[in-house]
Amino acid sequence: MDVVSALRTFLRVAETGSFSAAALDRGLTQPAVSRQVSSLEEHYSTRLFHRSTNALSLTVEGEQMISMAQEVIDAVEALGEAASADGTMASGKVKICLPAALGLYISDRLPAFLTDRPGLSVDIVFCEQPSNLIGEGIDLEVRLGEVSDSNLICRRIGWTTAFLVAAPSYVQRRGMPGHLLELPDHDCICYHRGGEGRSWSFLNGADIERVRVNPRMMFNNTGAVHRAALAGGGLAVLSHILAREDIAAGRLVKMMPAFPPVRLPITVVYASRRNLPLRVRAVLDFVVDAVGEDVLMGTAEAVTA
Template sequence: MDVVSALRSFLRVAETGSFSAAALDLGLTQPAVSRQVSSLEEHYSTRLFHRTTNALRLTVEGEQMIPMAQKVIDAVEALGETASPDGIVTSGRVKMSLPAALGLYISDQLPAFLAGRPGLSVDIVFREHSSDLVGEGIDLEVRIGDVSDSSLICRRIGWTTAFLVAAPGYLQRRGIPGHPFEIPSHDCICYNRGGEERSWSFSNGADIERVKLTPRLMFNNTVAVRRAALAGGGLAVLSHILAADDIATGCLVEVMPAFRPERLPISVVYASRRNLPLRVRAVLEFLVDTVSRDELMGEVAATA
């Protein structure tokens, strides 16, 4: 039995909760993954999963094996990195969760990144709220704003830049606000990250003004917010990734440029473990580099 391969299969089954899903991720057949896990159980004389026709869950022994198995896999990958002529060994699948705007920003840059790494694949999930990383098998997640979960490794990679915008037709009908306190009287299109207070914050470089809202429209996806703004639905706060081209062409107008939306930290989080797998590290560094090269997201821009 190839113990390392069997441990990889065991970890993926534990993460996905399914032999079929693990097989798809690993590029194997479902029977092959099942055989590997069974061989592992036989080798260590212990049952790792409770199996029924409708459910699969870890035994106590299976739960206890996860951190030890991960250490073995991390050590093997680190050894491969040391032995590789170019110092880089990246293979396997990386699952990453991103807000829609940032996901769109990197989507056209991922093919070039993957071109030189034939063994690597990336699974992108567009998500605006926080995930259960371990439970959902997510290797990396980008979060906007403060990260309060101390059980995760958190690395700040940049800052948001957003604009308050509206369609020209809307502004002709309703007028142009000149100060944040005028905004609540307007139709507002809000981006909902899940259960938080409905408000926008603006800064003129010295003061921060927080405005409570009663939105006319609310979406949990910023792409939908942009489309509603283009249709004349009201004022919206949009990332520069989504709004810059529309502002340049006149489809949207930047409103109140002296009081722009407050900038928020962009952080990438991942499960707290001693050694980050090489496949995950490669995607993490790609993400950091891609964000840093954007002049409105990079760390330098935050001090401008």
């Protein structure tokens, strides 16, 4: 039995709660996954899972084995890193979750990054809410705003910049707001995460003003907000990643630059592991560098230009 391979399979079954899901992730058949877990149980003379026709759950011994199994995998990957002094040797798949706007920004730059790394592949998932990293097999996730989960390693890499915008057709029809107090009287296109989205936050000098708006449209994806704004649907707060080309081309008009939307920290999070695999570290460095290349994501100071 290949103990390391069996331990990897055990961890994926524990994370996904499913033999079939683990088989899909590992590129194996479901019977092969079942055999690996059974061999591991026989090897250590202990039962790792409670099995029934409708459910699969870890035993106490299985729970205890997770951290030890992860240490073994981390040590094996660390040996691989030590054997390779050149970062271009990173190989394997990295799964990363990104907010939609930043995901588009990263996807433009990903092909060039992968050109010299033939053994590396990246699975990008657009996510609007925090994920269960271990349960969903996610190596890295970028979150906007403060991160409250103390079990994760967090690395702040930049700050969001957004603009309040509308299409010229909307401005012609409804006019341009002159003050934050006028926003509730306008048609607003809102982005929501888990029920949020009916209020916008702006800087008024050194103060933060939170404005309650009355959305005509709400979406849980910023790309949809962008398209609705271009179609003249109303005012929208959009990431500079989505809006700047349209502003430059006149397809969108920037509103009230004296009251910029509040900027949020951009943070990369990953599970607390002693050794970060080379493949994950390579993608992490790529994301950090890509964000750092954009001046509007680089500092915590207010950006109105």
